[in-house]
Amino acid sequence: MLPYLDAAYNLAHWLSHNQADAQDVVQEALLRALRYFDSFRGGDARVWLLAIVRNTFYTLHNRHASDHLHDSIDEEAHPIADEHPSPETLALLAVDVGSLQSALQRLSHPLREVIVLRELEECSYKEIATVTGQKIGTVMSRLARARERLKSELIHHSKEVRRHDV
Amino acid sequence: MMCEDARLLLHAYLDDELDAAQSASMVAHLRSCAGCAASYGDQTRLRKALAQPGLYRKAPDALRRQWTAATPAAPRARPGMPGWAMAAGFAAAFLLAGVLWIGQSHTSASSDLLVSEAISGHLRSLQGTHLMDVVSTDQHTVKPWFEGKLDFSPRVKELGGEGFPLAGGRLDAIDGHSVAALIYRRRLHVINLYQWPAQTESVQQTTQRNGYTVIRWSDNGMRFLVVSDVNPAELKQFVLAFQNEEVMR
Numbered sequence: 452m453l454p455y456l457d458a459a460y461n462l463a464h465w466l467s468h469n470q471a472d473a474q475d476v477v478q479e480a481l482l483r484a485l486r487y488f489d490s491f492r493g494g495d496a497r498v499w500l501l502a503i504v505r506n507t508f509y510t511l512h513n514r515h516a517s518d519h520l521h522d523s524i525d526e527e528a529h530p531i532a533d534e535h536p537s538p539e540t541l542a543l544l545a546v547d548v549g550s551l552q553s554a555l556q557r558l559s560h561p562l563r564e565v566i567v568l569r570e571l572e573e574c575s576y577k578e579i580a581t582v583t584g585q586k587i588g589t590v591m592s593r594l595a596r597a598r599e600r601l602k603s604e605l606i607h608h609s610k611e612v613r614r615h616d617v
Numbered sequence: 618m619m620c621e622d623a624r625l626l627l628h629a630y631l632d633d634e635l636d637a638a639q640s641a642s643m644v645a646h647l648r649s650c651a652g653c654a655a656s657y658g659d660q661t662r663l664r665k666a667l668a669q670p671g672l673y674r675k676a677p678d679a680l681r682r683q684w685t686a687a688t689p690a691a692p693r694a695r696p697g698m699p700g701w702a703m704a705a706g707f708a709a710a711f712l713l714a715g716v717l718w719i720g721q722s723h724t725s726a727s728s729d730l731l732v733s734e735a736i737s738g739h740l741r742s743l744q745g746t747h748l749m750d751v752v753s754t755d756q757h758t759v760k761p762w763f764e765g766k767l768d769f770s771p772r773v774k775e776l777g778g779e780g781f782p783l784a785g786g787r788l789d790a791i792d793g794h795s796v797a798a799l800i801y802r803r804r805l806h807v808i809n810l811y812q813w814p815a816q817t818e819s820v821q822q823t824t825q826r827n828g829y830t831v832i833r834w835s836d837n838g839m840r841f842l843v844v845s846d847v848n849p850a851e852l853k854q855f856v857l858a859f860q861n862e863e864v865m866r
Contacts, residue, residue: 456684460676474680478744481684486737546666555672569632570667576634595628598660605663 455497458572459504465567466508466560480507495578502582505564546605554604562597569594618646623653631660731792731842732824732831738789739809739829739844742798748807749785749800759786763797769814771797772839779858781808791842801855808845808855815840821856825849832856 459480464473480503491499555563568574568582579590618626623646629635630643647654742748751762760773766788775783781801789798789811796813821834830849833842834856841859845852 456676456681457673460680461674464674470677473674474677477676477680482737482741485740486733488733546662548669548671551666551669551672566667570664571673576629576632591629591634592625594632595625598628598663599624602659602663 455500458497459500461571462501462504462564462567463508465555465563465571466505467512468556476504476508476511479511480504483507495581498574498578498581501568501572501574502584505582550605550608554601554608557604558597558600561593562600565590565594566597566601618642620646620650620653623647623650624656627653627657627660631657631664731833732826734791735809735811735831735842735844736826736829738791738798738811739807742787742789742800742809743807748787750787752785754783754785756783759783759799762786763788767795767797769797769839771799771812773799774859776801776855776858779854781855781858803845803847803851803855806845806847808843808847808852810859811842811844812839814838823849823853834860836860 456477459477460473463476463480464470467473467476480500484500484503487503555566558566564583565579568579574582576587576590576594579585579594580587583590585593623643626635626639626643627647630640635643647657751759753759753762754775754777756773756775760771763771763773763786771786773783773786777783781803784800784802784807787798787800789796791811791813794813796811799810799812801808801810815835815838818835819833819840821832824831824833829844829846830852831842831844832852833840835841843852843856843859845855847855
């Protein structure tokens with residue numbers, strides 16, 4: 452498990468926003484990993500541990516691990532295509548760590564976790580599907596939605612900043 | 618390919634998750650559609666931006682140290698050493714050893730689960746302030762404390778004379794039951810004794826796992842389970858002392 456301590460912590464931190472909560476989640480997840488070790492049927496131990504971290508986070512925070520009610524409504528209301536196509540693209544924006552970080556934190560949990568799993572943990576769609584218990588098709592559309600949302604958060608935020616500067 | 622499909626599929630294309638035929642039609646679409654091509658360019662930049670190492674949250678050193686302490690023998694408790702550090706040390710050793718289980722056949726009977734649960738409970742009890750809810754070396758303080766908290770009255774024995782001083786008690790859960798946990802000490806080791814009522818009687822059983830010894834027995838409608846990292850001989854001595862006192866009474 453220990454080679455995956457960083458992976459476990461990274462996911463826990465992005466889900467829970469702060470270091471103390473993230474540590475609690477990882478501690479509890481590792482204890483659960485010990486307890487459920489008998490249920491580990493081989494395969495990728497990292498993916499197995501990430502799934503436990505994710506479940507631990509949602510149980511500790513009393514959230515539903517899978518689709519929230521308003522999240523699914525959200526998905527219907529906001530198809531992947533942005534409704535207000537603007538000529539602005541990211542090309543002109545400085546995408547620094549700070550603005551990415553705050554944009555990521557403004558995403559809902561389901562969208563943020565899929566970005567973290569894909570971009571930071573570099574999981575394949577199949578691995579993400581295993582971690583989150585979703586179908587591969589769901590992973591694909593959710594990731595598409597998450598990236599578009601992240602992009603519009605970045606554009607929106609930089610507009611605000613510019614407005615403040617003026 | 619329609620732009621609507623392309624908006625979804627360009628992500629899979631970016632992630633190299635499309636099959637050859639889909640990739641080819643994606644390439645063709647991007648060549649012919651300026652809007653989707655711009656969008657693809659954006660997403661490529663976004664991906665690159667997300668790869669910045671500053672976004673990856675590495676485990677803090679303190680956490681890593683807790684889980685990488687060497688062997689079960691190494692993290693001997695020192696006075697003043699925080700309980701969680703000990704627990705984490707033991708747990709780390711347990712985890713490391715755990716990797717070795719992969720090769721073993723899964724004899725996952727429910728009794729095995731009980732042992733795992735007891736050890737997890739023992740580890741958890743060593744974390745933070747979870748060890749004791751009532752701190753007392755006096756059985757006449759510890760026993761009444763459980764009153765009203767459980768639907769049975771646990772047996773509480775002072776075994777200080779045998780070298781196992783009582784340290785306190787706690788409520789815990791094992792195998793779906795609320796159980797009484799008594800905490801004894803042996804030098805600097807912690808011994809957790811769990812007890813709960815059970816219909817079935819079972820013979821005494823000793824299980825060793827990764828440096829922990831678990832001894833289970835039942836007596837007079839009660840199940841007892843003791844877990845500790847003291848050496849097995851001393852834990853047996855503890856069990857005998859606990860049972861002997863019962864006889865004497």
